[in-house]
Amino acid sequence: MIYVQLRRYWRFLTTYLFHALNRYWRLLARYLRPQWPRMALLALILVGTISVQVMTPLVASYFIDQATSGGDLHNLIILALLTMVLALAGQGLAVAETYVAENVSWTATNTLRADLVAHLLRLDASFHTAHTPGELIERVDGDVATLARFFSRFVVYVLGNAVLLIGVLGLLYHVDWRVGLGMSVFVVLALTGMLRIRAAATPSWAAERQASADFYGFLGEYLAGLQDIRSSGAGAFVLRRCAEVMRSWLAITRKAQMWGYGLGATSQGLFALGTAAALALSAMLFTSSTLTIGAVYLIFQCTEMLRQPTEQIRNEVQDLQQADASMARVEALLNTRPRVIDGPGVALPPGPLAVEFENVSFSYAEDAPVLRGVNISLAPGRVLGVVGRTGSGKTTLTRLLLRFYDPVAGAVRLGGVDLREVHLSALRSRIGLVTQEVNIFHASVRDNLTLFNDSIPDERIRAALDTLGLGNWLRELPCGLDTQLLPDGAGLSAGQSQVLACARILLLDPDLVILDEASSRLDPATDRLVHTALGRLLEGRTGIIVAHRLATIAYAHDVLVLEDGQVREYGPRLALAADPTSRFADLLSVATEEVYQ
Ligand SMILES: Nc1ncnc2c1ncn2[C@@H]1O[C@H](COP(=O)(O)OP(=O)(O)OP(=O)(O)O)[C@@H](O)[C@H]1O
Incomplete structure (x- = not known):
């Protein structure tokens, strides 16, 4: 029976544990190796902790034997003092262990987090389209947090507790081999029983975590759509839905909690039985004068001490499965290669760039x-206005210029150089992009404009805002450039956000400006503000404007009309506007009617 159990454990260890450790060895080695002095210290603390834990009942048992056999008072005082020193040392070591283990795990996982974030930034747009931000946050934070336990606790708890278990059992063998053997069998059986129950409870806990994720998903979705919910009077519906989600969460949680209590009670019951058996055995041995009263006390203490390491090994072995899944996901993410490969580094010509x-x-x-088969040739310093129905491919055109994607066929060139030949960082540093959705960060005006680049002096920022017509706005702010902006640009109008985005670009001083204009209408004052800002931004640079408004198209020297991803018309703006048969003239007349309606 014991042999069968031991064989099972051995198979579990070889097929699962060693396999998992071996599979992710590189990951562990990469993040733990630089911390080997700390790991060595941790191992040392561990040895100390276990020695103290094993020695404490041993000293107490000597004390009892000395006391009951009328031993020397001086020896008794020394043993009592030693017990106190051991207790204090145990506490000190526990504090040191937590301190070092937390340092190891946070240093390892923070490096891993930073690597993952850097990797996500390198991955191309198609990857980000296929994965939601929530999923990526879960990978970078959720999975890594699971690994944090693995990095520190697994080594400390499993190895430490296994050694403690062996130490305590060894002590029992030392007292009496029959007690040692009996308790070894008991530990194997208790561990097997608890692992079985825990395995049966795992689906309930997984369901509980899913229900909790569903609730937060529900909450996030409705908080994001708060404005629509309020304006459409859907509050009662949301509350009803909230009650439904919470009701099912309660049922699932109750079941999972019952399993948890069941597991705790089983473990308590099992160890109560173990203690009773150990006491019965030692009572028998005591009455037959094989054991002293101190040895009986030692057996009792050791039986109690077996419980904690057995339960912790059970927990950690189960948690290893979770860590295993997280490691697999983290590894898969790190192994994902971007589709857009960095170029060999051909230099772009200086000054405004031809497109x-x-x-x-x-x-x-x-x-x-x-x-489909798009041909454009824009001379340096000229501005191209791109117009067309929604979904005709205008934004896509701009994404190819920044190499968020590579074309399936044909070539995109800047200054005569194929974009695939240029370093991505060099390419993107020459282009300024203002998208339809301007991201305003919950940070100061300065950080929002410099994008956290401290080397840009305040005078340049003020000059940029003055140039773009936001000088007065800045002067009215309570703390000037230090004023904190609200997340998502709350408190700023759509036009002001756009002008701030233009200011960011002005500070970058690029040679090609791409503006994907928001299609929402702006009020006349803001419209004028944005219009002036654009004019300043385009001075002396090549520009591509996805234009939705008549005012903006006025900046364009050339116009491209896209239809279904094909060039319907392409030529100088004034010539196309003057030709009554052109599609552009058609679009202009419709737009003018809309404006003057
Ligand atoms: N990331 C994406 N993944 C898959 N399809 C996309 C993606 N982005 C755009 N599309 C699709 O490509 C087509 C062209 O989209 P694009 O955004 O380039 O059009 P657009 O002319 O800029 O439209 P709008 O004026 O509404 O901004 C659309 O059919 C759109 O659904």
């Missing part, structure tokens, strides 16, 4: 072409 699309075709998914 060329040669027979460019592109699709996000197979068999769904978004751009």
